[in-house]
Amino acid sequence: MSAVAHKLEPAATALSVDRVAMHFGGLVAISDMTFSVGEGEIVSLIGPNGAGKTTAFNIVTGFLTPTQGEVSYRGLNLRGMKPQAIADLGLIRTFQRTSVFPNDTVFDNVMIGLHRRGRVGVLPSVLGLPRVRRLEAALKDKAAELIDYVGLGRRAHDLAGSLSYGEQRLVGVALALAAEPSMLLLDEPVSGMNASETHTFVELIRKVRDRGIAILLVEHDMPMVMSVSDRIVVLNYGRIIAEGPPDVIRNDPAVIEAYLGQGVKHA
Amino acid sequence: MRLILSILAIAALASVPLWLSDPYLLNALITTGIFVIGAMSLNLLLGFTGQLSLGHIAFFGIGAYVSALTSLGFDVGLPFGIRIVHEPWSPLAGFVMAVLVSALCGYLVGRLSFRVRGAYFVIVTISFAEVVRLVALNWVELTQGPLALTNIPPMSVGLPGLGEFIFRTKLHNYYLVLGVAVACYLLIARLVRSHVGRAMRGLMENETLAVSIGIDVTKTLTLAAVVSAGICGAAGSLYAHYIKIIDPEVFAFINTVTMVIMVVAGGKGSLAGPVVGGLIFGLMPVALRPVMAPEAQWIAYGAALIVILFIMPRGIVPALTQWMPRLRRVRRPSFSKRGIEESA
Numbered sequence: 001m002s003a004v005a006h007k008l009e010p011a012a013t014a015l016s017v018d019r020v021a022m023h024f025g026g027l028v029a030i031s032d033m034t035f036s037v038g039e040g041e042i043v044s045l046i047g048p049n050g051a052g053k054t055t056a057f058n059i060v061t062g063f064l065t066p067t068q069g070e071v072s073y074r075g076l077n078l079r080g081m082k083p084q085a086i087a088d089l090g091l092i093r094t095f096q097r098t099s100v101f102p103n104d105t106v107f108d109n110v111m112i113g114l115h116r117r118g119r120v121g122v123l124p125s126v127l128g129l130p131r132v133r134r135l136e137a138a139l140k141d142k143a144a145e146l147i148d149y150v151g152l153g154r155r156a157h158d159l160a161g162s163l164s165y166g167e168q169r170l171v172g173v174a175l176a177l178a179a180e181p182s183m184l185l186l187d188e189p190v191s192g193m194n195a196s197e198t199h200t201f202v203e204l205i206r207k208v209r210d211r212g213i214a215i216l217l218v219e220h221d222m223p224m225v226m227s228v229s230d231r232i233v234v235l236n237y238g239r240i241i242a243e244g245p246p247d248v249i250r251n252d253p254a255v256i257e258a259y260l261g262q263g264v265k266h267a
Numbered sequence: 268m269r270l271i272l273s274i275l276a277i278a279a280l281a282s283v284p285l286w287l288s289d290p291y292l293l294n295a296l297i298t299t300g301i302f303v304i305g306a307m308s309l310n311l312l313l314g315f316t317g318q319l320s321l322g323h324i325a326f327f328g329i330g331a332y333v334s335a336l337t338s339l340g341f342d343v344g345l346p347f348g349i350r351i352v353h354e355p356w357s358p359l360a361g362f363v364m365a366v367l368v369s370a371l372c373g374y375l376v377g378r379l380s381f382r383v384r385g386a387y388f389v390i391v392t393i394s395f396a397e398v399v400r401l402v403a404l405n406w407v408e409l410t411q412g413p414l415a416l417t418n419i420p421p422m423s424v425g426l427p428g429l430g431e432f433i434f435r436t437k438l439h440n441y442y443l444v445l446g447v448a449v450a451c452y453l454l455i456a457r458l459v460r461s462h463v464g465r466a467m468r469g470l471m472e473n474e475t476l477a478v479s480i481g482i483d484v485t486k487t488l489t490l491a492a493v494v495s496a497g498i499c500g501a502a503g504s505l506y507a508h509y510i511k512i513i514d515p516e517v518f519a520f521i522n523t524v525t526m527v528i529m530v531v532a533g534g535k536g537s538l539a540g541p542v543v544g545g546l547i548f549g550l551m552p553v554a555l556r557p558v559m560a561p562e563a564q565w566i567a568y569g570a571a572l573i574v575i576l577f578i579m580p581r582g583i584v585p586a587l588t589q590w591m592p593r594l595r596r597v598r599r600p601s602f603s604k605r606g607i608e609e610s611a
Contacts, residue, residue, distance in 0.1 A: 061479065063475075063478075083478045083479060084478055084481050084482060084483050084484075087478075087479060087480060087481035088481055092479065092480060092481075093479050094479075095475065095476060095479070099476065100473070100476070101468065101469055101472040101473050101476065101477075102472060102473070103472055104468065104472065108465070108468075111465055112465045112466070112468065112469040112477070112480070112482075113480050114462075115462060115465065115466055115469070115480060115481055115482050116480070116481040118462040118465075119462060120462065122458070122461075122463055122490065125457070125458075125461035125462060125463065126454060126457045126458055126461065127457075128457060132461075136462075172476075175476070175480060176479075176480065178480070179480040179481055
């Protein structure tokens with residue numbers, strides 16, 4: 001368990017990343033990372049490109065096994081667990097670029113996303129038993145409800161690959177929500193969105209959190225991060241350089257030097 | 268609309284023996300039908316999971332040999348002085364054994380090769396087919412090797428109260444193949460429309476995303492391989508009991524290629540694709556035979572394939588459904604209009 005994190009948040013810890021290091025051969029992507037996310041909390045992980053944010057995501061969701069350190073979710077150590085086993089714990093992520101099944105409609109995308117809820121034996125589904133039919137009907141209702149929830153109702157029968165970038169991100173969130181997360185990890189969800197799309201997305205994130213779902217966010221859009229986060233963890237060169245609520249981070253000299261200073265220049 | 272089309276197609280196929288009495292043509296239809304079943308099973312892997320099995324004929328051949336040996340009986344010696352003597356069982360038991368053993372082989376091949384996919388799976392399946400062919404060729408005591416297994420009994424079914432029905436004639440076998448083909452078609456259709464089918468589609472389109480929402484890759488792909496191999500084994504069993512003689516040539520690579528052509532030309536990932544492609548490419552040699560020299564037939568065969576794929580790169584059936592939009596949207600799930608209209 002993390003020694004640093006607990007005094008900061010009152011809520012019970014959902015995700016805890018404890019002294020994690022990740023080496024790819026000689027390259028150190030993450031040298032030492034410790035942070036936690038409380039139940040129902042929105043935490044953002046920020047840092048310049050190459051700081052190790054996506055690597056951290058891949059470690060938490062089981063796509064990578066850390067060289068050192070432990071990740072635990074609700075007290076359960078995730079070491080050695082496969083991605084789909086971690087998904088079964090309710091830890092669901094979205095992706096930066098490939099967030100949809102492009103050749104299926106939005107509706108079918110969400111139906112695929114409902115996989116975890118629709119698991120019945122192969123034989124009953126092939127035979128089309130009544131209980132399977134009832135379950136399928138319930139899943140269809142659920143899919144329509146989720147599509148509505150993220151605001152894509154009018155696009156339900158369009159191919160996901162034909163949607164705009166911002167809309168595809170919303171499909172990604174609907175897919176993730178379909179997997180019944182207790183915690184959602186969003187990898188740069190608003191990159192490529194315009195201001196009004198970003199605003200809608202922030203509303204959506206808040207709505208999701210109000211369902212009691214904890215959120216870990218990786219994002220470059222600073223105004224968005226500042227407005228939505230309960231806490232921010234700042235990474236640079238694979239190590240945490242600051243952690244705290246948005247107001248503290250905004251004024252932290254180390255963060256300004258490492259991140260915001262550069263960000264302003266690029267903008 | 269699709270349902271009506273399917274019923275019409277089945278009715279048309281069922282009526283064929285009523286107006287076609289030529290035994291040569293009926294024979295061509297039966298063997299084509301058997302290969303269509305094989306192509307359907309290949310389509311389950313290639314079209315719905317994106318995995319190309321270039322040794323698919325192995326499952327067909329295993330089904331044929333298992334079915335033949337189960338119904339003929341055998342007596343083989345194994346190392347350490349063990350002897351296995353098997354008394355002949357009924358051909359129906361042979362059919363069941365063929366499905367089970369082929370499915371088991373599908374499971375083993377799937378487990379072995381789905382850890383790394385793509386080209387690796389292609390190579391494993393090719394090697395598997397070759398190894399099985401060599402076993403069939405060289406384990407003479409069991410398989411008679413190149414001398415072939417002969418006198419395989421025709422398929423028979425025990426009907427309660429009516430005694431044994433034996434599929435002796437071409438007519439009987441035609442309806443047997445048609446029945447099994449329809450059953451396999453329905454099985455595949457149900458499977459790909461179930462949650463398992465959705466998982467397969469997800470894996471084919473975006474594997475990383477599929478894994479992240481909790482889809483188990485190895486399990487899903489192995490399941491597809493098991494069902495696919497089992498169906499292909501069933502086709503092999505029908506083949507053995509219809510032709511009544513099988514030799515290791517059944518494992519020839521060209522047979523797999525034929526099935527791949529049927530699937531790709533007809534439209535992979537479409538349920539009717541392998542049926543349409545299979546009928547075209549299975550019957551084409553028969554149709555060309557009276558009008559062309561054998562060499563020209565093969566050229567025409569290749570030319571037809573190129574033309575079809577040039578005009579319809581995704582295959583015949585997907586192209587047709589695209590041209591006739593009425594066919595396309597009908598199978599959409601009855602969408603909960605309530606939710607959609609509210610948002611609109």
